[in-house]
Amino acid sequence: MQTLAVVENGSVVIGHDGLIKAVGSAEIIESQFKGATFDNVLDASGMCVLPGLVDAHTHPVWAGDRVHEFAMKLAGATYMEVHEAGGGIHFTVAHTRSATQQHLLAALQSRLERMMRAGTTLVECKSGYGLEMDTELKMLRVIHAARQSLPIEISATYCGAHAVPKGKTMEEATQDIVAVQLPKIKELMASGDLQVDNIDVFCEKGVFDLNSTRCILQAGKDMGLNINFHGDELHPMNSAHLGAELGALAISHLEEVTDDGIAAMANAKTSAVLLPTTAYILKLSPPRARDMLDAGVIVALGSDFNPNAYCCSMPMVMHLACVMMKMSMPEALAASTINAAYALNRSQTHGSLETGKQGDLVIINAPRWEHLVYQFGGHQELIRYVIIKGEIVYE
Ligand code: NIG
Ligand code: FE
Numbered sequence: 001m002q003t004l005a006v007v008e009n010g011s012v013v014i015g016h017d018g019l020i021k022a023v024g025s026a027e028i029i030e031s032q033f034k035g036a037t038f039d040n041v042l043d044a045s046g047m048c049v050l051p052g053l054v055d056a057h058t059h060p061v062w063a064g065d066r067v068h069e070f071a072m073k074l075a076g077a078t079y080m081e082v083h084e085a086g087g088g089i090h091f092t093v094a095h096t097r098s099a100t101q102q103h104l105l106a107a108l109q110s111r112l113e114r115m116m117r118a119g120t121t122l123v124e125c126k127s128g129y130g131l132e133m134d135t136e137l138k139m140l141r142v143i144h145a146a147r148q149s150l151p152i153e154i155s156a157t158y159c160g161a162h163a164v165p166k167g168k169t170m171e172e173a174t175q176d177i178v179a180v181q182l183p184k185i186k187e188l189m190a191s192g193d194l195q196v197d198n199i200d201v202f203c204e205k206g207v208f209d210l211n212s213t214r215c216i217l218q219a220g221k222d223m224g225l226n227i228n229f230h231g232d233e234l235h236p237m238n239s240a241h242l243g244a245e246l247g248a249l250a251i252s253h254l255e256e257v258t259d260d261g262i263a264a265m266a267n268a269k270t271s272a273v274l275l276p277t278t279a280y281i282l283k284l285s286p287p288r289a290r291d292m293l294d295a296g297v298i299v300a301l302g303s304d305f306n307p308n309a310y311c312c313s314m315p316m317v318m319h320l321a322c323v324m325m326k327m328s329m330p331e332a333l334a335a336s337t338i339n340a341a342y343a344l345n346r347s348q349t350h351g352s353l354e355t356g357k358q359g360d361l362v363i364i365n366a367p368r369w370e371h372l373v374y375q376f377g378g379h380q381e382l383i384r385y386v387i388i389k390g391e392i393v394y395e
Pocket of ligand 2: 057058059230252304
């Protein structure tokens with residue numbers, strides 16, 4: 001992650017199938033493709049071409065903002081104090097339950113457009129503001145519809161265990177997910193009505209404990225979903241050990257992970273999805289990215305876009321990761337491309353500029369790629385083109 005392969009005076013050729021046909025020195029590519037005709041040629045002289053950014057963790061389907069809670073938090077309330085007072089996730093659940101599918105889709109589409117504008121070409125999108133079957137399915141259908149209507153690629157995550165719904169115990173909620181919701185999702189996936197890739201649980205003190213988390217993740221794994229869950233965020237929960245044991249692809253947050261947990265993740269090749277916006281907004285101690293990197297954990301980044309952490313921009317996330325978590329700029333870029341693709345089980349096809357991979361690019365109007373991380377906000381001026389499968393989606 002320290003040494004990125006930077007090609008000076010390079011070219012990228014993308015075929016009609018949206019895949020990269022060649023990438024490397026312009027001179028070599030020009031002779032290789034001599035006489036070929038191209039539908040479109042972009043002159044990126046003086047610019048830098050990077051892989052499309054991958055956002056490995058978002059909660060982008062919701063109604064009702066929480067700007068009032070931002071004021072409460074600024075005045076000193078903690079995340080769990082707001083949650084326990086019936087706000088936080090519960091506030092968003094109430095608004096999302098009563099919102100129409102149409103309203104949620106329009107909101108999601110505009111958020112995804114903003115993410116694409118900031119260079120994201122593949123994004124993980126969670127459900128989790130329903131906490132009962134009908135609304136969870138409504139959210140997954142909205143994600144499915146966005147997938148069909150926008151060029152940005154989506155990895156869909158069922159997060160029915162995002163909180164214990166009001167009026168239920170944790171045991172009842174776990175039973176409902178395992179015995180009712182997951183079988184229904186399996187049925188809809190089999191008929192092609194839904195595409196779900198990952199299973200998620202918020203494993204936290206006062207939310208889902210380790211046993212319930214294990215039970216839900218295992219049930220998801222048994223139906224072919226990738227395990228990708230929230231763990232060790234506010235309290236050390238042994239989530240990292242559990243994830244390693246279950247063969248999780250990714251665990252997010254990890255502000256409170258132990259040294260043993262880090263070692264278990266490195267061993268199991270379970271990636272760590274770090275979310276600097278959350279630590280920043282909630283004033284938590286940032287996750288120990290350096291310790292994880294030194295131990296050989298596959299570190300990825302995500303925006304955690306949600307009504308608590310309202311940030312759609314991976315360039316801002318990379319900047320925060322460098323300043324708050326002591327990551328280097330090459331590490332932040334690798335964590336927001338190839339490693340984030342790994343966390344979503346897409347590293348064979350996404351996350352780097354290599355022949356045969358998908359032609360997803362961000363082209364910035366700057367002489368060095370580091371400007372994407374160095375500049376904090378205002379990236380509309382910097383990002384000149386965003387390209388997905390060879391098609392310009394923004395210029
Ligand atoms: O990743 N920690 C749990 N879930 C989200 C927050 C969701 C919310 O507050 O609405 C997170 O930060
Ligand atoms: Fe989250």
